[in-house]
Amino acid sequence: MDFHTLIQILDSTIRLATPLLLACLAGLYSERAGIFDIGLEGKMLAAAFFSAALAAMTGNVWLGLLAGIAASLALSALHGLASITFRGNQLISGVAINFLAAGLTVLVAQDWFRQGGRTPALSGNGRFAPIDLPLADTLRDVPGLGPVYAELISGHSVLVYAAFLAVPATWWLLYRTRFGLRLRAVGENPAAVDTAGVSVVGLRYGAVMICGVLCGIAGAYLATALQAGFVKDMTAGRGFIALAALIFAKWRPWQAMWATLLFGFLQAVALRYQNIDIAGITIPVQVMDALPYILTVVILAGFVGKAIPPRAGGEPYVKER
Amino acid sequence: MNASATPPAIELRGISKAFGPVQANRDISLSVAPGTIHGIIGENGAGKSTLMSILYGFYKADSGDILINGRKTAIPDSQAAIRAGIGMVFQHFKLVENFTVLENVVLGAEDGRLLRPSLARARRILKDLARDYGLDVDPDAVIEEIGVGMQQRVEILKALYRQAEILILDEPTGVLTPSEADQLFRILHRLKDEGKTIILITHKLREIMDATDTVSVMRRGEMTATLRTADTSPEELAELMVGRKVLLRVDKAPARPSRKVLQIENLRVADDKSVERVKGIDLDVHAGEIVGIAGVAGNGQSELLELLGGMRPGTGTVRLNGAVLPLEGAGADGQARRRAGIAHVPEDRQREGLIMEFHAWENVAFGYHHDPAYQKNRLWMDNAALRADTERKIGKFDIRPADAWLTARNFSGGNQQKIVVAREIERNPDLLLVGQPTRGVDIGAIEFIHKQIVALRDSGCAVLLVSVELEEILSLADRVVVMFDGRIMGERLPGETDERELGLLMAGVGSQAA
Numbered sequence: 001m002d003f004h005t006l007i008q009i010l011d012s013t014i015r016l017a018t019p020l021l022l023a024c025l026a027g028l029y030s031e032r033a034g035i036f037d038i039g040l041e042g043k044m045l046a047a048a049f050f051s052a053a054l055a056a057m058t059g060n061v062w063l064g065l066l067a068g069i070a071a072s073l074a075l076s077a078l079h080g081l082a083s084i085t086f087r088g089n090q091l092i093s094g095v096a097i098n099f100l101a102a103g104l105t106v107l108v109a110q111d112w113f114r115q116g117g118r119t120p121a122l123s124g125n126g127r128f129a130p131i132d133l134p135l136a137d138t139l140r141d142v143p144g145l146g147p148v149y150a151e152l153i154s155g156h157s158v159l160v161y162a163a164f165l166a167v168p169a170t171w172w173l174l175y176r177t178r179f180g181l182r183l184r185a186v187g188e189n190p191a192a193v194d195t196a197g198v199s200v201v202g203l204r205y206g207a208v209m210i211c212g213v214l215c216g217i218a219g220a221y222l223a224t225a226l227q228a229g230f231v232k233d234m235t236a237g238r239g240f241i242a243l244a245a246l247i248f249a250k251w252r253p254w255q256a257m258w259a260t261l262l263f264g265f266l267q268a269v270a271l272r273y274q275n276i277d278i279a280g281i282t283i284p285v286q287v288m289d290a291l292p293y294i295l296t297v298v299i300l301a302g303f304v305g306k307a308i309p310p311r312a313g314g315e316p317y318v319k320e321r
Numbered sequence: 322m323n324a325s326a327t328p329p330a331i332e333l334r335g336i337s338k339a340f341g342p343v344q345a346n347r348d349i350s351l352s353v354a355p356g357t358i359h360g361i362i363g364e365n366g367a368g369k370s371t372l373m374s375i376l377y378g379f380y381k382a383d384s385g386d387i388l389i390n391g392r393k394t395a396i397p398d399s400q401a402a403i404r405a406g407i408g409m410v411f412q413h414f415k416l417v418e419n420f421t422v423l424e425n426v427v428l429g430a431e432d433g434r435l436l437r438p439s440l441a442r443a444r445r446i447l448k449d450l451a452r453d454y455g456l457d458v459d460p461d462a463v464i465e466e467i468g469v470g471m472q473q474r475v476e477i478l479k480a481l482y483r484q485a486e487i488l489i490l491d492e493p494t495g496v497l498t499p500s501e502a503d504q505l506f507r508i509l510h511r512l513k514d515e516g517k518t519i520i521l522i523t524h525k526l527r528e529i530m531d532a533t534d535t536v537s538v539m540r541r542g543e544m545t546a547t548l549r550t551a552d553t554s555p556e557e558l559a560e561l562m563v564g565r566k567v568l569l570r571v572d573k574a575p576a577r578p579s580r581k582v583l584q585i586e587n588l589r590v591a592d593d594k595s596v597e598r599v600k601g602i603d604l605d606v607h608a609g610e611i612v613g614i615a616g617v618a619g620n621g622q623s624e625l626l627e628l629l630g631g632m633r634p635g636t637g638t639v640r641l642n643g644a645v646l647p648l649e650g651a652g653a654d655g656q657a658r659r660r661a662g663i664a665h666v667p668e669d670r671q672r673e674g675l676i677m678e679f680h681a682w683e684n685v686a687f688g689y690h691h692d693p694a695y696q697k698n699r700l701w702m703d704n705a706a707l708r709a710d711t712e713r714k715i716g717k718f719d720i721r722p723a724d725a726w727l728t729a730r731n732f733s734g735g736n737q738q739k740i741v742v743a744r745e746i747e748r749n750p751d752l753l754l755v756g757q758p759t760r761g762v763d764i765g766a767i768e769f770i771h772k773q774i775v776a777l778r779d780s781g782c783a784v785l786l787v788s789v790e791l792e793e794i795l796s797l798a799d800r801v802v803v804m805f806d807g808r809i810m811g812e813r814l815p816g817e818t819d820e821r822e823l824g825l826l827m828a829g830v831g832s833q834a835a
Contacts, residue, residue, distance in 0.1 A: 178431040178439070185417045185428050192415040195377075196429025196479075197400035311418065319379065 007147050009268050014156065015226060016271075017264025018163045019044065019218045019235075023242035024249070024256045025163075025170055026214035032174070032251055033207030034187035034312040038094035039079055040215055041239025042101030047072040047219025049105035052119040052230035053112060055126040061224050064126070065159075068223075069216030075101065076212025084204045087316030098239075106232050119223070119230040128157035128225035157225040159217060166214070170253040183207055187310030190317040200317050215239075237293065244296040247307045266292045328391025330355040330487055330518035331376070336385035338371055345371040347542045349385070353535075355486075358509060358519045360529040360550070363539030364562055364763035365734055369522050370412075372539070373489050377409045378402040389487075403430075408480020412492040414472050416464045422475050423447070423460040426482050443482065450481050454511050470501035477508065488512065489520045494528060498617045499791065499824030506532050524764075526555040527792070538562055563764050573775045576799035578607035581643075582752050582783035583629075588637035590624040598624040599635065600807035606752065611774065611784040613798025613815075615791060617827050621807040622787040623668055626756045629785070630665035631658035632673075642751060659688050664745035666738075668756030668787065674741040675729040682711035682725040685744050714743040719769065735766030742770055746777055753777060753784045759793060771797055791820050805829040 023040045030037040047068035055064030075097050082093035106117040113119055133154035140150040174180040182203055186193045190200045222238075223230045241263055248262075249255035270288035277283075329352040338346040346368045353359045363369050374380045376387065378396040387394050389405045396402050402409070416425050423440055426447065431439040444460055451457045458467075458474050467475075473493060480488055490509075494502040509519055509532065521533060529536050530550060537547040538561040546561050560566055583606040590599035598621040606612045614622050627633040634649035641661055647653045655665070665688075667673035675684050686695060686707055694710070697703040711725040718739045720732070729737055738758065745753065755774065759767040774797065778784050788794050794801055795815045803810045803826035810826040 176436050178434050178436060181424060181428060181431070181436055185420065185424075188417045188419060189415065192417050192425070192428065195399055195409065195411070195415040197398065197403050198429045 004147070005272075007151050009265070009272055011152050011155075012268035012271060013261060013264040014152070014160060015264075016267040017260045018156075018160045019222050019226065019238055020242050020245060020260035020263055021163045021257060022159075022166070022214050022218035022221065023239055024245045024260050025166055025253065026211040026218065027243055027246045028170065028249075028251055028253060028256055029183070029207045029214070030211040031246065031313055032187045032310055033183050033204050034190060034310055034315065034317075035079070035083055035204055035208055036090045036094070036314045037079065037208075037211060038091060038240070038243065039075065039097035039101075040211075040242055041235050041237065042094075042098035043072040043075045043212065043215035044219035044222065044239050045098075045105055045233070045235045046075055046101040047216040048223035048234055049109060049119070049219075049230045051216075051220035052122060052223035053109070055122050055224050056113070056120045056229070059124070059126050061122070061126055061128055064224050065217070065220045068220035069213055072216030072219060073209065073212040076208050076215070080205050080208040083316065084201055084208070087318065090314050090316075102233065105230070109230060109232075117232045122224060122228045126224070127228055128159055128221070130155045130157055131161070157221070159221040159225055162217065163221075164257070167253050167257045174253065179206075184310075187312055190312050191319075194317070194319060204317075237296075241292055241296050244299045247309075248299045250307050251310065263292050263295065266295060327355055329353055329388070330390060331520070332388040332391070333372075333376075334386045334388070336372065336375060336382045336387075338375060338380060338382050344542050346375070346382070349539075349542075349544045351537055351544060351547070353487075353518055353520060355390075355518050356513060356516045357534040358513055358521060358532055360521045360523065360533035360536040361539060362523060362526070362529050362536060362558060362562060364524065364765075365761055366763070367539040367562070368542040369539055370491060373409070373491060373520070373522060376402065376489065377407060403483050403485070406484065406486040408477075408483060408485025408488050410473065410476040410480065410488065410490045410493060412495060414469075414476055416472060416475060418465040419463060421461050421463055422458050422467075422478075425464060425475055426460075426479050430483050446482060447478060450478060453515070454481070454508055456481075456508060469496045470498075470504070473497070473505065474508075485517075487518045487520070489522070491522045492524070493521070494523070494525065496618065498828050499820050500828055502528075525792075526558055529558065530555060540564060559764060565765075571771045571775060571796045574779070576610040576778065578610040578799070579781070580608050581605050582608045582641065583785065584638075584640040584643075586638040588625070588628070588635055588639065590621070590628045590633060590635035592624055598807050599628070601637070602804075602807075602809050604802065604809065606783040606785050608751070608781050608783050609778060610799045611778050611786055611797055613786045613788065613794035613801045614804055615788070615794045615801055615823055615827060616804035618789050620804050620827075622804050623756070625804075626665070626668065626754050626785075626787050629658070629663065629752075629754055630667065631655040631663075632667075655688060656691075659748075662751035663754060664748055664750035664752070665754045666741050666745050666756060666758060668760075670738055670741050675737060677730040678728055680726050680728055681715070681720070681732070681740055682708045684729050684740055685711045685714060685725075687744070689744070689748065714740075714747065718743040718773075733763070734761040735763045738762050738770060739766060742773060746773055749780070750782060753782055754787075755784065756787045757789065758786070759788075759790065767793075791823055795820070795823075803827055 023044055027037055027040055050071040051064040051068030054067035055061045079093050079097060082088040083090040109117045109119060136150045136154035139146045174184065182193060182198055186200055186203045193203065194200050222234055227234065245256060245259035245263055248259040270291055273288060274285040275282050331353045333349055333351040336346055336349040349372060361369050371380065375382045378398045378401050381397065387396055394405050396405060423443055427439050427443045432442060447460050456474050456478055458471055458478065464472060493505060497505060513519055523529060533550045535547065536550050538545045538558060540562055585602060585604040587601050587603065588599055589597060589601055592598045616622050624633060628635045631654045634653060636648065639646045639648060646661065671677060695703055695707050708725050715723045715725060720736050720739045758770050774784060786798055798815055801813045801815055801818065801823065803823055805827060806829060810829065
């Protein structure tokens with residue numbers, strides 16, 4: 001593998017890791033506040049469809065992004081209502097949201113566009129274009145660092161940069177602000193937060209809404225930046241991979257970034273090398289495609305050491321004396 | 322208002338609160354002078370905690386007024402209680418386990434949106450509080466790594482950091498060693514000397530007598546009396562709590578121990594996390610004696626009981642009536658132990674002693690459902706016989722309500738325990754294991770359960786009692802063995818020792834190794 005191929009694979013890694021990273025951070029906010037969210041997948045899918053639909057209808061990708069976030073927020077609000085206000089089972093609410101999104105997106109897509117459950121292909125202002133960072137072209141020919149800057153770092157859509165900036169921002173919010181302290185506390189022991197005179201419900205809704213926004217961006221990125229339009233089930237389990245990455249990262253933001261980059265890397269390798277010959281045996285494409293999912297299973301089976309989730313996670317808060 | 326008289330720090334006027342048909346508090350009035358320690362005593366379910374939850378804004382009273390320093394104050398939520406200068410130390414601490422002391426103190430009382438200035442200020446204030454009240458705690462220690470005594474200090478610090486002038490403590494000594502409890506009371510006295518008002522909720526008469534200036538007694542949701550502590554006696558308080566005369570000391574004849582029933586040699590038991598909890602103990606229990614194991618919770622007593630009850634494997638030698646008991650694998654389960662003649666009243670009756678959603682008569686069968694008396698034939702159980710047996714036990718043990726069809730959850734703590742005790746004692750076992758027989762049980766039922774245990778002893782049963790209540794051990798046991806960190810620290814006769822000496826042994830200090 002030469003240097004140029006490596007750069008290309010890493011470039012592709014960043015693109016593929018971005019939706020995972022956004023969804024992983026989304027899950028981080030929610031779960032740190034004690035609300036388990038397996039509905040990341042459904043929220044991303046809904047956001048992907050509505051962002052592509054609005055972008056296709058208006059030709060403006062920013063309106064598409066807003067529509068995607070709004071759709072994801074609506075599902076977040078539903079999850080919040082079920083699991084915070086009505087103290088329902090968070091897993092069941094999440095599963096319901098996944099089913100709802102999977103069915104609804106295709107149904108509405110067919111009704112609106114009549115293209116077999118897709119949106120029309122996006123082009124021009126209907127998509128997020130790559131951004132060339134300053135001096136990218138000038139530095140391209142500098143040996144070594146030139147291609148790294150010009151191809152790896154420059155030339156991504158604005159959402160990619162936003163996703164990676166969200167990592168330090170999340171870290172700062174979590175560990176350096178009052179909101180972060182309370183958010184972490186409410187996921188560990190909501191009674192402590194309640195007796196300290198802070199609203200458990202308010203904090204948890206706040207976290208679930210942040211989760212909604214991030215999932216919305218992740219979905220919009222899939223349909224309007226990574227791809228050019230919505231197709232059925234286009235999230236392809238990314239919401240669940242993001243959850244595995246979240247466990248892998250033990251609910252910490254920097255580790256979440258590395259974990260999602262690892263998954264993105266596997267996806268990039270699978271895309272690049274459809275068939276690999278090792279010692280005369282051809283590994284079929286399906287094996288490569290399955291790699292990220294296999295890693296997910298391995299992680300969830302507990303091969304990464306003990307991951308202790310937020311202690312109050314999944315438990316509705318009932319005030320007792 | 323008379324200028325010379327200070328208004329009471331807290332005054333309650335006609336507070337009532339009902340949960341559905343249950344009247345938890347009925348027309349309660351109370352007045353606590355500033356700078357005093359006021360005790361509130363009552364049985365479980367008397368309404369003490371409800372009253373304090375109203376004062377801390379957890380519940381809203383159906384009627385009545387709260388006056389703080391003579392001014393009528395509405396307390397709709399905890400924030401309002403904190404603003405009114407009320408701090409609460411709950412029985413179960415409200416701390417974030419993986420946060421530091423400093424973070425727990427600051428949580429909810431931050432200065433601004435950024436954390437660092439808040440933490441820096443809190444660090445300074447904690448230093449001052451430590452100096453003023455003797456409340457030394459390492460601000461950077463993580464909660465789950467410090468002991469319960471320290472955790473309780475953090476709760477007090479949280480209240481003081483919020484500038485509480487009135488401190489409510491709910492059963493504060495339940496988890497403490499006697500020496501930790503002494504330290505707590507020293508701190509409370511210093512707080513009182515600084516002008517703070519303290520309300521102490523407890524069911525321990527001795528604490529009321531030792532620590533308080535005035536005391537109120539609650540029974541069945543009503544405030545039955547408020548007295549000056551100096552003018553009353555434990556006997557009078559107990560009678561006010563229960564509504565009849567109560568025997569505070571267990572009335573029993575001297576033990577007449579005979580043959581060795583239980584012989585334990587070099588026993589080792591690990592807990593669920595494979596941490597060794599019982600680290601090689603030797604112990605004999607004779608027929609006709611009660612051996613009490615004292616110790617702070619978590620020093621291996623639970624694991625010892627669970628091993629003997631067949632709930633947990635271990636290594637070493639255990640003999641029952643001379644025959645070696647298997648300690649792991651087949652024949653080491655609860656069923657085998659019961660067949661061998663060991664009855665077990667487990668420590669946590671709600672999780673190990675009963676199935677809360679099952680009827681009383683179903684619970685009476687557990688562990689003994691193979692009893693031929695309960696079988697109609699090889700296939701069917703004789704539920705009618707089982708129910709008849711339950712009715713008989715209900716009568717004999719005065720279980721209320723007297724309804725075999727009620728689910729275990731619907732009995733009070735004391736009556737739940739009576740169901741378990743009735744089931745286990747009625748078998749005339751050779752060895753009775755009893756864990757925390759009176760935890761969360763009201764005084765009347767305690768008296769009854771103690772009598773039953775003594776009666777069983779007198780009939781020749783060996784009894785091994787584990788309790789964190791020293792008073793209970795001292796009054797019930799014929800021999801006291803103290804466990805600390807999985808080892809036996811010493812053995813004493815109840816008549817020849819006191820809580821002080823046992824307390825030191827329980828803390829692992831000054832011992833003759835047994």
